[in-house]
Amino acid sequence: MYKLLKTEGRAKRGELTTVHGTVQTPVFMNVGTVGAIKGAVSTDDLKGLKTQIQLSNTYHLHVRTGDKLIKELGGLHKFMVWDQPILTDSGGFQVFSLAGLRKIKEEGVTFRSHIDGHKIFMGPEESMQIQSNLGSTIAMAFDECPSSVAERSYVEASVARTERWLKRCQAEMKRLNSLDDTVNKQQMLFGINQGAIFDDIRIDNAKRIAEWGLDGYAVGGLAVGESHEEMYHVLEQTVPYLPKDKPTYLMGVGTPANILEGVERGIDFFDCVYPSRNGRHGHVYTNKGKINLFNKQFEKDMSPIEEGCGCPACRTYSRAYIRHLLKAKEMLGMRLCVMHNLYFYNNMMEEIRDALDEGRFAEYKKHKLEGMEEYDREKRK
Numbered sequence: 001m002y003k004l005l006k007t008e009g010r011a012k013r014g015e016l017t018t019v020h021g022t023v024q025t026p027v028f029m030n031v032g033t034v035g036a037i038k039g040a041v042s043t044d045d046l047k048g049l050k051t052q053i054q055l056s057n058t059y060h061l062h063v064r065t066g067d068k069l070i071k072e073l074g075g076l077h078k079f080m081v082w083d084q085p086i087l088t089d090s091g092g093f094q095v096f097s098l099a100g101l102r103k104i105k106e107e108g109v110t111f112r113s114h115i116d117g118h119k120i121f122m123g124p125e126e127s128m129q130i131q132s133n134l135g136s137t138i139a140m141a142f143d144e145c146p147s148s149v150a151e152r153s154y155v156e157a158s159v160a161r162t163e164r165w166l167k168r169c170q171a172e173m174k175r176l177n178s179l180d181d182t183v184n185k186q187q188m189l190f191g192i193n194q195g196a197i198f199d200d201i202r203i204d205n206a207k208r209i210a211e212w213g214l215d216g217y218a219v220g221g222l223a224v225g226e227s228h229e230e231m232y233h234v235l236e237q238t239v240p241y242l243p244k245d246k247p248t249y250l251m252g253v254g255t256p257a258n259i260l261e262g263v264e265r266g267i268d269f270f271d272c273v274y275p276s277r278n279g280r281h282g283h284v285y286t287n288k289g290k291i292n293l294f295n296k297q298f299e300k301d302m303s304p305i306e307e308g309c310g311c312p313a314c315r316t317y318s319r320a321y322i323r324h325l326l327k328a329k330e331m332l333g334m335r336l337c338v339m340h341n342l343y344f345y346n347n348m349m350e351e352i353r354d355a356l357d358e359g360r361f362a363e364y365k366k367h368k369l370e371g372m373e374e375y376d377r378e379k380r381k
């Protein structure tokens with residue numbers, strides 16, 4: 001159940017109560033694609049990084065290790081040893097972006113596994129069955145994510161099909177949640193708004209699915225090549241038509257600045273691979289902007305990545321030492337950077353929630369954005 005605690009403009013401060021505990025929003029979901037955060041970060045580590053919820057990937061877990069085996073072992077929570085909420089994506093995005101030779105029909109999509117090339121069929125029912133086997137807290141509806149440069153006629157037909165698929169997802173989840181041997185009988189379902197960059201298609205779709213009583217609503221198909229301005233525009237147009245008393249989720253977004261802009265436009269949930277991917281390459285976030293620890297300027301820098309940061313990397317180690325580890329290709333260097341970045345994101349979400357609680361989000365956002373440009377300003381001097 002979602003409770004809207006406070007608003008500031010369109011920004012929402014809420015909490016989502018689930019069978020695996022309560023999530024305070026706005027929240028960043030830490031992306032554990034195949035059941036772990038890339039960068040050798042354990043579930044124990046995540047507890048020290050202010051992580052509230054993880055995201056795992058239906059397609060990846062289905063093609064490797066397999067959801068049936070994970071169900072047999074007690075579900076994904078037990079398998080990963082994580083007792084807080086998990087959201088699983090539907091697999092749709094990966095089917096349409098990763099898998100080769102796909103064929104879309106009304107029933108679903110036939111495609112080849114990117115691991116061994118074997119043929120797989122996935123439609124709304126299959127996606128719900130896989131997510132039910134994993135036993136995630138929140139399942140995502142199976143959708144097609146049309147390209148941001150797709151023709152209008154293609155997008156119209158795709159969105160209409162995705163709506164029909166959403167109805168089928170709802171019916172299948174209801175059936176699965178009623179079965180005796182289901183891992184999580186209280187699994188929630190989020191629907192997904194699509195429509196590329198066509199305002200009217202997105203708005204019509206949002207109005208329709210808002211009536212269908214889903215547990216939450218995502219805005220999908222953004223951050224796939226359109227500009228930041230186009231993304232913000234779509235949010236401004238679409239989010240007002242999604243129910244305010246349900247959580248909203250902006251899929252796959254984004255940079256700290258994107259998140260601040262998303263919160264301002266009414267988004268509760270975010271997920272993105274940036275903090276872990278950048279961390280693995282020695283790029284770390286600070287309140288003055290992102291830095292590359294491989295740079296020679298940090299060779300003798302005995303200060304932490306960020307002064308005052310409460311993460312395990314900054315509490316103990318210096319920029320110089322982490323740089324040395326990265327240069328020596330020691331896994332610890334990568335791990336410390338990923339942990340710092342996840343902490344940076346999760347901590348920023350906590351700051352956002354505090355600011356919303358105290359009615360000073362607009363001021364916080366302005367200050368945070370200005371601060372994060374400091375290194376860039378210095379470089380330009």
Ligand SMILES: [Zn+2]
Pocket residue numbers: 305306309310311312313314315340343
């Ligand atoms: Zn840190």
